[in-house]
Amino acid sequence: MSAAAIPAQRTAITVVIGAVYFVVCGVIAVWATRRTRTGDDFFVAGSGIGLWTMTLSAMAASLSGFIFIGGPGLLYTVGFGALFISLSASITTPVSAWLLAVPLRALRDTHGAITVPDAVGIRYGSRLAQGICAVAIVVATVGYVATNFLALGVVVQAIFPLSLPVATVTGVGVVVAYSVTGGILAGVYTDVFQGSIKAVASVLVFVAVLRAGHGLGAISHTLLARDAAFIGPWGTMTPLAALSLFFLFGVGTLGQPQVISKYYMLRDPSQLRWYPLLMTLILIVTLLLFFGVGIGVKAAVLRGAIAPLARADDATPVFLMTQTAPWLAAIVFSGIAAAIMGTVNAFFNVGGAALAHDLPVALGCPVRNELAVGRWATLVIAAASAALAMQSGAVVALLGIFGWGLFASTLVPSLAIGINWRGATAAGAVWSMVVGLVVTLVAESANHFGWYPLPNGVNASGLALVLAILTLFVVSWGTGRGRERRAMRCTEPGAPTRRGAGARLLSVGTQPITRCESPTGPQAIRCPARVPPALRMIKLFARTGPASRRLRV
Amino acid sequence: MTSQSNDGAPRGEAAAVSVTVLGALAILVAYLAAWFPRGAGVSTGAMILGCAASVAGIAALGALRSRVPSRLVAALASFLFVDIAAGFGVPALLPPDTGHAPLVLGLPLRVAIEVYGVALLPVVILPVAYAVTFRRRAP
Numbered sequence: 272m273s274a275a276a277i278p279a280q281r282t283a284i285t286v287v288i289g290a291v292y293f294v295v296c297g298v299i300a301v302w303a304t305r306r307t308r309t310g311d312d313f314f315v316a317g318s319g320i321g322l323w324t325m326t327l328s329a330m331a332a333s334l335s336g337f338i339f340i341g342g343p344g345l346l347y348t349v350g351f352g353a354l355f356i357s358l359s360a361s362i363t364t365p366v367s368a369w370l371l372a373v374p375l376r377a378l379r380d381t382h383g384a385i386t387v388p389d390a391v392g393i394r395y396g397s398r399l400a401q402g403i404c405a406v407a408i409v410v411a412t413v414g415y416v417a418t419n420f421l422a423l424g425v426v427v428q429a430i431f432p433l434s435l436p437v438a439t440v441t442g443v444g445v446v447v448a449y450s451v452t453g454g455i456l457a458g459v460y461t462d463v464f465q466g467s468i469k470a471v472a473s474v475l476v477f478v479a480v481l482r483a484g485h486g487l488g489a490i491s492h493t494l495l496a497r498d499a500a501f502i503g504p505w506g507t508m509t510p511l512a513a514l515s516l517f518f519l520f521g522v523g524t525l526g527q528p529q530v531i532s533k534y535y536m537l538r539d540p541s542q543l544r545w546y547p548l549l550m551t552l553i554l555i556v557t558l559l560l561f562f563g564v565g566i567g568v569k570a571a572v573l574r575g576a577i578a579p580l581a582r583a584d585d586a587t588p589v590f591l592m593t594q595t596a597p598w599l600a601a602i603v604f605s606g607i608a609a610a611i612m613g614t615v616n617a618f619f620n621v622g623g624a625a626l627a628h629d630l631p632v633a634l635g636c637p638v639r640n641e642l643a644v645g646r647w648a649t650l651v652i653a654a655a656s657a658a659l660a661m662q663s664g665a666v667v668a669l670l671g672i673f674g675w676g677l678f679a680s681t682l683v684p685s686l687a688i689g690i691n692w693r694g695a696t697a698a699g700a701v702w703s704m705v706v707g708l709v710v711t712l713v714a715e716s717a718n719h720f721g722w723y724p725l726p727n728g729v730n731a732s733g734l735a736l737v738l739a740i741l742t743l744f745v746v747s748w749g750t751g752r753g754r755e756r757r758a759m760r761c762t763e764p765g766a767p768t769r770r771g772a773g774a775r776l777l778s779v780g781t782q783p784i785t786r787c788e789s790p791t792g793p794q795a796i797r798c799p800a801r802v803p804p805a806l807r808m809i810k811l812f813a814r815t816g817p818a819s820r821r822l823r824v
Numbered sequence: 825m826t827s828q829s830n831d832g833a834p835r836g837e838a839a840a841v842s843v844t845v846l847g848a849l850a851i852l853v854a855y856l857a858a859w860f861p862r863g864a865g866v867s868t869g870a871m872i873l874g875c876a877a878s879v880a881g882i883a884a885l886g887a888l889r890s891r892v893p894s895r896l897v898a899a900l901a902s903f904l905f906v907d908i909a910a911g912f913g914v915p916a917l918l919p920p921d922t923g924h925a926p927l928v929l930g931l932p933l934r935v936a937i938e939v940y941g942v943a944l945l946p947v948v949i950l951p952v953a954y955a956v957t958f959r960r961r962a963p
Contacts, residue, residue, distance in 0.1 A: 351935055351938075354938075354939070354943075357943070358938065358939075358942050358943045359879075359942075359943075360943065361943055361944060361945075361946040361947040361950065361951075362879060362883075362904065362946050362950060364951070365883075365946075365950035365951050365953070365954045366879070366882065366883045366886060366950070368954055369883065369886030369887045369889075369890050369892070369954065370882070370885070370886030370889075371886075373890060373959070374889070486930065487929075487930030487931065488927050488930045490930075491927055491930055491931055491932055492927075495921060495922070495925065495932060499920065499921065499922070502921075502931075502932055502935055503920065503921075503934065503935070504912075504915035504916065504934040504935060504937075504938055509864070510864075510867075510868040510871070510916060511854060511855075511858055511864070511867045511868060511871055514854075514868070514871040514872060514875055514912065515871070517875055517912075518851060518871070518874070518875050518878070521875070521879060522878060522879065522882065525882070543958065544954075544955050544958035545955055547950065547951040547954045547955070548951035548952065548954075548955060551947055551950075551951050552947070555943075555944070555947065687882070687886075688844070688882060688885065691885045691886050691888075691889040692837065692841060692885060693837065694841070725858075726858040726859050727858070728858050728867070729855050729858045733851075733855070734855050737848050737851045737852050737855070737874075738852070740844070740848045740878075741845070741848050741849070741852065744841070744844075744845055744848075
């Protein structure tokens with residue numbers, strides 16, 4: 272969402288509904304503050320929230336104000352290619368639940384984990400891995416929150432008759448106040464409020480789009496007749512660019528800490544059974560506005576019903592002002608402000624936890640009063656983000672861009688894959704996070720500032736993500752236990768030989784070994800697997816492949 | 825991923841890792857091909873296969889660790905691979921839609937395949953499979 276891009280919405284009803292939103296947030300914050308007594312309450316809501324609360328909160332953390340303003344604007348500009356951001360919505364939630372929901376919840380119950388870096392640290396038994404993970408989260412959080420501060424100021428100014436600096440301070444003040452006092456507890460219950468309204472408003476706006484455009488079929492015919500490329504399978508983007516969005520947002524979602532940390536918060540883990548279904552349906556319903564406004568406004572502009580937009584980000588405001596009732600426009604605009612605040616709160620939570628909990632643990636000096644330190648850490652994150660927001664627009668925009676990619680490239684390999692793949696090692700996790708961090712920062716900076724523009728379609732964050740994934744596998748294979756056993760058991764005369772991982776690795780991974788010494792005498796190793804050598808290598812480096820199980824010693 | 829019980833989990837894990845790695849390599853090839861003037865076709869094909877394989881592989885890895893029966897994991901991963909590969913591959917191969925082309929549920933055919941095939945079809949399969957096979961305790 273670009274700054275100063277939203278036309279003012281200051282009708283009486285908009286101001287009233289906006290004020291009601293802020294009052295409700297304030298009431299929830301007061302209530303949550305009274306219930307927040309420990310660090311657990313502050314960071315994971317005391318693991319005491321229900322399924323609906325968790326789902327709506329996760330949805331609010333997933334879909335920021337971008338879905339209401341920036342998303343439709345992007346769709347208006349590049350056509351259906353923009354939709355690749357959200358095409359994976361029905362896939363990622365079940366996959367995330369399989370990969371992370373029960374494992375993270377189990378770590379919470381057995382090890383007392385309360386943060387995402389906690390899970391990384393416990394999984395690998397490595398404080399270094401936990402520390403690097405925390406650093407990545409802090410860096411990405413500050414950049415992400417800075418961009419949201421700027422956007423919040425613009426949205427608040429569009430609702431209330433305030434100057435931009437006053438509007439920014441007001442919006443930021445409200446979200447900082449309820450985040451510092453009520454922690455994530457205040458966040459999740461304000462998320463329930465604003466998430467519910469966001470979902471309902473999205474449906475209503477989608478219906479308004481269909482009515483204004485005389486149905487989806489008529490909208491499609493208009494687009495096909497006047498701008499066929501817009502409604503092509505990739506829009507006006509290249510196929511690689513669109514597919515990069517699918518990869519980055521489809522796989523990258525698995526590493527967004529503001530979303531996956533919600534798994535720690537559920538009161539009854541057996542309710543996780545229905546989470547993917549509920550979350551997927553709510554996501555799809557809420558994404559209707561993104562889809563509907565983007566194509567509806569484009570068709571209306573092509574028909575001449577709406578004047579061409581001065582800025583793409585005007586798509587939603589212009590549609591609301593010209594095609595919907597004032598009360599609906601007011602609800603949507605207040606919902607945008609609330610969505611930004613909900614996202615900021617979620618990032619305050621993960622960033623504050625990284626500062627107050629994970630970095631001290633990684634440095635070997637955990638703090639005792641995590642509630643107090645957590646509140647101060649939230650203030651530090653807020654101050655750093657505000658300071659950054661006052662810097663040049665180019666720097667802020669860059670940090671906002673790489674926030675998602677940084678989370679994806681550091682957490683997808685080390686956490687989402689690593690927690691489920693027994694072959695992952697601490698070295699693999701550390702190096703994958705380092706590669707993710709460095710490649711994201713360097714490639715995004717080089718591309719953003721024009722030092723080395725990437726070829727059309729190559730997404731810097733997508734490139735970083737795929738390199739980080741491959742690094743996890745390569746380094747883990749190189750540092751895994753199987754490698755050590757191989758050297759010990761099969762290359763030294765007299766070393767015991769049995770159907771261990773090392774023998775399997777050496778015999779099939781590199782070259783067939785026909786004899787090895789063992790305490791009971793020479794034994795033959797045969798490799799009967801009828802598998803192509805290249806595939807056999809990959810399977811055996813994974814240490815548990817079918818070919819290796821068929822070996823006879 | 826051929827055995828029915830969890831006895832096949834280690835084999836399934838190796839297969840899931842293999843598919844994930846091959847998918848990641850395909851995506852890397854797609855990005856590298858973009859540096860070459862004539863690499864667009866290779867790039868698109870490799871990216872489609874890479875996305876399909878990496879998503880299917882990662883999903884299988886998680887499902888296996890959640891003790892979903894191996895046969896079901898194989899079926900779900902195959903569905904995901906085919907759904908994504910066909911959902912993006914078929915529109916890439918079909919000719920462009922014209923102004924009078926018939927619509928499928930309000931959308932041109934190529935876009936309808938993406939929206940209804942990739943975005944909506946998994947809704948009726950994956951979350952339901954998750955609910956049916958849900959086990960509370962992590963392995």
